[in-house]
Amino acid sequence: MRSKGVRLYGAYDIRLEEFDLPEIRDDEILVRVMSDSICMSTYKLLVQGKAHKRCPQDVDTRPVIIGHEFAGDIVKVGKKWLGEFAPGEKFAQQPALNYKGSLASPGYSYEYFGGACTYCVVPPEVMELGYLLHYDGESYFEASLGEPMSCVVGGYHGNYHTDRHSHEHHMGIKAGGSVLILGGCGPMGLGAIEYPMTLEEKPSLVVVTDLSSERIARARQLIPESLAAARGIRLVYINPDECSDQFTELMALTGGKGYDDIFVYNSIRALAEMGDRLLGYDGCMNFFSGPTDKAFSATINLYNCHYSSTHIIGTTGGSTDDLKEAIRLAAEGKIRPAVMVTHVGGIDSIVETTKNLPHIPGGKKLTYTQFDMPLTAIADFREKGEEDPLFARLADCCGAHDGLWNSEAERILFEHFGVV
Secondary structure (H helix, E strand, O other), rough: OOEEEEEEEEOOOEEEEEEEEOOOOOEEEEEEEEEEEOOHHHHHHHHHHOOOOOOOOOOOOOOEEEEOOOEEEEEEOOHEEOOOOOOOOOOEOOOOHHHHOOOOOOOOOOOOOOEOEEEEOOHHHHOOOOEEEEEEOOOOOHHHHHHHHHHHHHHHHHOOEEEEEEEEEEEEEOOOOOOEEEEEEEEHHHHHHHHHOOOOOOOOOEEEEOOOOHHHHHHHOOHHHHHHHOOOEEEEEOOOOOOOHHHHHHHHHHHHHHHHEEEOOOOHHHHHHHHHHHHEEEEEEEEEEOOOOOOOOOOOOHHHHOOOOOOOEEEOOOOOOHHHHHHHHHHOOOOOOOHHEEEEEEEHHHHHHHOOHOOOOEEEEEEOOOOOOOOEHHHHHHHHOOOOOOHHHHHHHHHOOOOOHHHHHHHHHHHOOOOO
């Protein structure tokens, strides 16, 4: 079968091209990819090429399909999986395989398995691990965004606290405690703001910082303080540039105690060091944002580590249970993955979007791989609609959903481009 997709050949070398997929074996599954959201981790792969720990060393002769936040339809099922999967059903997938100790993952390591394409082949290890998931949600994009949202969920579950009277670690954020999200108004940060509102044992305080007043304004519009208050959480947005002394002002919000749980959402040394200073007794700081520099480091206070039991962890990816939780919460309307999305495009937009990802403002860039369409900001739909009726319809549709991408808008695109 012919497929069209974006493949990596090395550092800074990705190409949109057509290629042949091999006939699936009895233990494989052929899928049609419908949506693929672009992750900053893919940009890091592009920058590092063979130096990336998940990238095969023969990528220059056996290129890999990029993209790991994808969903779509099952087309053909190998004999081994008949009865468990069926052609025509939707799927979601967990890309963090860690199969038998291997770092191989879709979007980084496989010649025929990744999200930035029209069709791909799911290898047997994915099904063996239970990582190809049945999905019956209304939209494809929410399944794609289930992966980044699962990383947020995994971060909250990965934090831990200790007990002076035992060596037991109590997993998760502290119930009734304080949460600080540093650099938290980007796409992943928005998920991190909304997720604790779904917890049974909620924090009492969530503080979010960002240096962009524009991002803070968007976050406040989508997740207002009143929404959090209705769910028993005090939510505070702060721009550190507007503080006379950000440490003092952030610490004052906890009554001088410091924060129980801190998430660092940008790989900035000063941000990590500020987080360490703001930890309270038995506080846990999660360095969530993965740096590209292998020598990235920061200064931490080991006195507090010893006497105040502060601790630092880093989480990456989410487990299959985290992904299932994210998809379930989205289906129940308890979280809105769409808050992450600010741009939508087609398969032809993936190369340039990936290359320029750090320089394109806004949140998640969502792409649909079955048609061509320039990457377009949702905020620009109305203006473009003056000349193109498609964007006029999309603008009306998103306007009716608080300015967010949605299932109806997805269907409008599919109808327009004849995707069945």
